[in-house]
Amino acid sequence: MKRQLSSNLLKWYDSEKISLPWRNSANAYHIFLSEVMLQQTQVNTVIPYFQRWIQAFPTIKDVAQAPLDHILKQWEGLGYYSRARNFHKSCQIICEKFSGEIPNNIEAISSLPGIGPYSAAAVMSIAFHHPLPAVDANVLRIVSRLHLLSAPVSTLTGKVASLLSEIIPKNRAGDFNQAMMDLGRVICTNRNPKCDICPLNICCKAYAKNLTHAFPKKNAKPLKPVYKIAVGVIWRDGDILISRRKEEGLLGGLWEFPGGKLLPGETAENCIVREVQEELGVVVQTTEFIKQIKHSYTHFSIIMDAYHCKYISGEPRCYQCSDWRWIEPEDISMLPFPKANHKLFQHAFAKEELC
DNA sequence: AACTCGTGGAG
DNA sequence: TCTCCAAGAGT
Numbered sequence: 001m002k003r004q005l006s007s008n009l010l011k012w013y014d015s016e017k018i019s020l021p022w023r024n025s026a027n028a029y030h031i032f033l034s035e036v037m038l039q040q041t042q043v044n045t046v047i048p049y050f051q052r053w054i055q056a057f058p059t060i061k062d063v064a065q066a067p068l069d070h071i072l073k074q075w076e077g078l079g080y081y082s083r084a085r086n087f088h089k090s091c092q093i094i095c096e097k098f099s100g101e102i103p104n105n106i107e108a109i110s111s112l113p114g115i116g117p118y119s120a121a122a123v124m125s126i127a128f129h130h131p132l133p134a135v136d137a138n139v140l141r142i143v144s145r146l147h148l149l150s151a152p153v154s155t156l157t158g159k160v161a162s163l164l165s166e167i168i169p170k171n172r173a174g175d176f177n178q179a180m181m182d183l184g185r186v187i188c189t190n191r192n193p194k195c196d197i198c199p200l201n202i203c204c205k206a207y208a209k210n211l212t213h214a215f216p217k218k219n220a221k222p223l224k225p226v227y228k229i230a231v232g233v234i235w236r237d238g239d240i241l242i243s244r245r246k247e248e249g250l251l252g253g254l255w256e257f258p259g260g261k262l263l264p265g266e267t268a269e270n271c272i273v274r275e276v277q278e279e280l281g282v283v284v285q286t287t288e289f290i291k292q293i294k295h296s297y298t299h300f301s302i303i304m305d306a307y308h309c310k311y312i313s314g315e316p317r318c319y320q321c322s323d324w325r326w327i328e329p330e331d332i333s334m335l336p337f338p339k340a341n342h343k344l345f346q347h348a349f350a351k352e353e354l355c
Numbered sequence: 356a357a358c359t360c361g362t363g364g365a366g
Numbered sequence: 367t368c369t370c371c372a373a374g375a376g377t
Contacts, residue, residue, distance in 0.1 A: 038373040045363065079361025116375045136373045181373050250360065298360060339362065
């Protein structure tokens with residue numbers, strides 16, 4: 001029964017021939033990179049980022065020696081930027097303590113920042129053929145359906161891992177893990193799973209009872225608040241003033257237009273003047289409304305009003321940011337910015353480019 | 356254990 | 367348009 005499951009799975013995997021840029025790579029660095037990029041991120045989103053990254057940083061040493069701005073620029077748009085910062089640190093640790101090679105050792109891999117149970121098992125099984133089950137959202141969904149596991153998702157990872165460690169084939173552990181994830185992505189999908197062509201339907205309890213829609217059991221969803229934000233595009237002699245966010249926390253290390261949350265009853269224009277004074281110690285004056293940008297994050301969404309501003313007085317200093325810079329608009333693409341700011345670029349600079 | 360971390364695709 | 371959620375990890 002158990003052997004049947006892994007046999008059917010691998011048979012399906014071999015016949016699918018799903019081609020990914022990192023699949024079958026002998027380069028452990030490529031596997032390591034791809035597994036970090038794939039955290040909470042779909043395969044099709046990762047592929048172009050992965051290709052560009054290995055062009056920009058062919059080796060682990062190239063990552064370790066690059067400045068954080070270059071790292072974040074390559075990661076720009078992929079989200080969850082702590083992954084990029086942690087990957088940067090991990091590559092530096094690998095160069096210092098493991099002579100520049102991905103360690104073939106589960107404890108060493110797990111000790112690296114940004115490498116948790118999933119990524120450690122994925123790298124060890126795919127790059128080094130250790131028989132460790134990698135439990136991601138796909139695997140969790142498949143196994144919860146196979147066995148009708150009714151506990152909420154957040155408590156299920158350990159149980160699924162121990163179930164799979166008895167099944168995972170010693171000779172093809174990496175293929176088994178990748179096959180499970182491909183199956184979850186292509187066949188055993190969250191909605192409308194293709195059970196009729198699933199190689200595991202013969203031993204799936206959810207399929208037998210027509211209960212696939214009820215598994216896995218979802219966790220309660222918190223409400224997302226909406227914040228009103230205002231930012232200023234501050235001009236001085238054809239340059240604009242940008243600030244860099246603190247390295248930790250939301251969008252850590254990325255550049256942005258100065259601004260912040262509106263206080264209760266405050267206008268967007270007053271908010272910009274106040275925030276720029278608080279963040280950078282600079283006095284500005286709003287001159288023209290640019291556009292309202294809406295953007296949604298994981299736990300909240302924002303409505304952002306953007307204004308052109310003119311510089312009045314004060315030398316910038318870092319009060320609530322990690323860096324600042326006067327920069328020409330055409331050079332702004334050199335630095336990493338969050339998506340909400342990118343939505344503003346074309347509207348903020350379209351008029352200026354005509355001049 | 357519950358929160359915090361982005362963004363884009365799918366429905 | 368709106369909601370859900372994805373090759374999770376850190377705190």
